[in-house]
Amino acid sequence: QPKTIGILKTPNDPRVCLLPKEVKRLAGELNLNILFEPGLGSTLQIEDEEYIQAGATSQSREFIFKNSDTIVSINHTFSDEDEIKQGCCFIGIFNPLFHDTKLAIYKKHGATVYSLDLLPRTTLAQSMDVLSSMASLAGYRAVIKASEIYDGVFPMFTTAAGTLTPVKVLVLGAGVAGLQAIATARRLGAMVEAFDVRKSAGEEVRSLGATFIEVEGYTESANAGGYAVEQSEEYQKKQKELIHNHIQSSNIVISTANIPGRKAPLLIETRSVEAMQPGSVIIDLAAEQGGNCELSKNKEVVLHHGVTILGNSSLSAEIPAAASKLLSNNFFSFLKYKQKAETQTNDPLLTGSQILNEGEWTHPHFNKNLQ
Numbered sequence: 001q002p003k004t005i006g007i008l009k010t011p012n013d014p015r016v017c018l019l020p021k022e023v024k025r026l027a028g029e030l031n032l033n034i035l036f037e038p039g040l041g042s043t044l045q046i047e048d049e050e051y052i053q054a055g056a057t058s059q060s061r062e063f064i065f066k067n068s069d070t071i072v073s074i075n076h077t078f079s080d081e082d083e084i085k086q087g088c089c090f091i092g093i094f095n096p097l098f099h100d101t102k103l104a105i106y107k108k109h110g111a112t113v114y115s116l117d118l119l120p121r122t123t124l125a126q127s128m129d130v131l132s133s134m135a136s137l138a139g140y141r142a143v144i145k146a147s148e149i150y151d152g153v154f155p156m157f158t159t160a161a162g163t164l165t166p167v168k169v170l171v172l173g174a175g176v177a178g179l180q181a182i183a184t185a186r187r188l189g190a191m192v193e194a195f196d197v198r199k200s201a202g203e204e205v206r207s208l209g210a211t212f213i214e215v216e217g218y219t220e221s222a223n224a225g226g227y228a229v230e231q232s233e234e235y236q237k238k239q240k241e242l243i244h245n246h247i248q249s250s251n252i253v254i255s256t257a258n259i260p261g262r263k264a265p266l267l268i269e270t271r272s273v274e275a276m277q278p279g280s281v282i283i284d285l286a287a288e289q290g291g292n293c294e295l296s297k298n299k300e301v302v303l304h305h306g307v308t309i310l311g312n313s314s315l316s317a318e319i320p321a322a323a324s325k326l327l328s329n330n331f332f333s334f335l336k337y338k339q340k341a342e343t344q345t346n347d348p349l350l351t352g353s354q355i356l357n358e359g360e361w362t363h364p365h366f367n368k369n370l371q
């Protein structure tokens with residue numbers, strides 16, 4: 001008897017977690033019975049008929065909840081009123097480290113939950129790594145967005161009427177999003193500086209033609225898996241000072257600095273914003289995690305002393321066709337991997353991304369912090 005997988009739309013998110021191409025592979029390669037909510041691909045002008053052609057069946061949301069072994073969506077779709085099959089498994093990108101209160105309902109209903117943003121960032125997990133694929137698009141989109149708001153030009157213009165100097169872009173945090181922002185800004189002709197606490201980021205920054213700025217005295221942690229860790233107060237002070245000095249000559253700042261599971265580091269103080277030229281732009285991709293800029297507000301545009309500060313941690317949703325293409329591959333790869341690895345105990349990717357198993361906390365973070 002093939003297992004049933006239900007694909008649901010996520011309200012207020014134009015991205016789609018599985019496209020017809022991958023649905024066809026789920027039916028063919030994984031032998032799954034596939035249900036989908038009508039209008040699943042409507043934000044991308046994908047007709048229901050394309051999903052039907054790929055081997056899926058259109059069903060109501062209620063029917064999908066009651067009859068699926070696995071439910072897939074980008075984000076939360078489940079509410080207390082929904083009836084689910086016993087032991088139903090939910091797969092999505094739930095950002096549980098920041099929105100853990102939403103998990104109680106899954107526990108109450110005895111569900112199993114996997115969140116793809118918790119996957120360990122290993123080579124094996126690369127094809128399923130939703131954080132990397134979305135961060136990469138967000139970094140690109142941040143520069144495009146900044147270029148629309150900024151009233152100057154990106155490349156140098158030499159004309160008979162005079163010369164326009166290229167824009168100066170400062171990128172804070174040179175991880176996946178930051179490096180893509182650097183590459184995009186460079187392609188448009190900007191002069192780019194970038195800052196990261198990790199010394200190893202310097203080589204990548206320079207290879208993209210940007211200048212790496214750094215603060216001495218960063219303490220690495222061997223247990224952080226290549227991620228940044230919180231630093232001493234003295235280091236943080238020096239870092240704010242360095243940014244304050246560099247930001248004054250920057251026209252555009254793209255900030256992407258994050259520490260997994262923590263509030264984002266505060267890098268841009270109000271006095272630094274006030275030292276910028278009017279007309280400058282800050283795009284804060286860490287806004288959902290509290291923001292890298294003291295003044296940024298998530299999903300809002302703030303105008304302060306002539307500087308526009310846009311806080312948005314989900315810019316990939318503004319290019320939903322591109323985002324869905326990558327997500328659909330990420331979700332398919334995870335489902336394929338899960339089907340194969342499920343028979344083994346303690347698979348590192350499955351245990352790393354699982355939050356609940358039939359209503360019991362399995363992830364160490366939630367085990368400790370929630371009841």
Ligand code: NAD
Pocket residue numbers: 121122123125126129131132135172173174175176177178195196197198201226227228229256257258259260265267
């Ligand atoms: P992230 O989103 O957690 O953080 C973004 C960047 O902010 C990181 O580069 C981090 O060092 C930096 N940062 C943190 N605190 C800072 C501060 N106070 N000031 C300035 N910068 C600060 O990170 P990410 O983009 O997801 O990637 C982090 C690391 O993981 C990188 O080394 C990346 O290459 C690696 N990675 C590996 C894989 C893989 O091997 N499969 C996949 C993705 C990422």
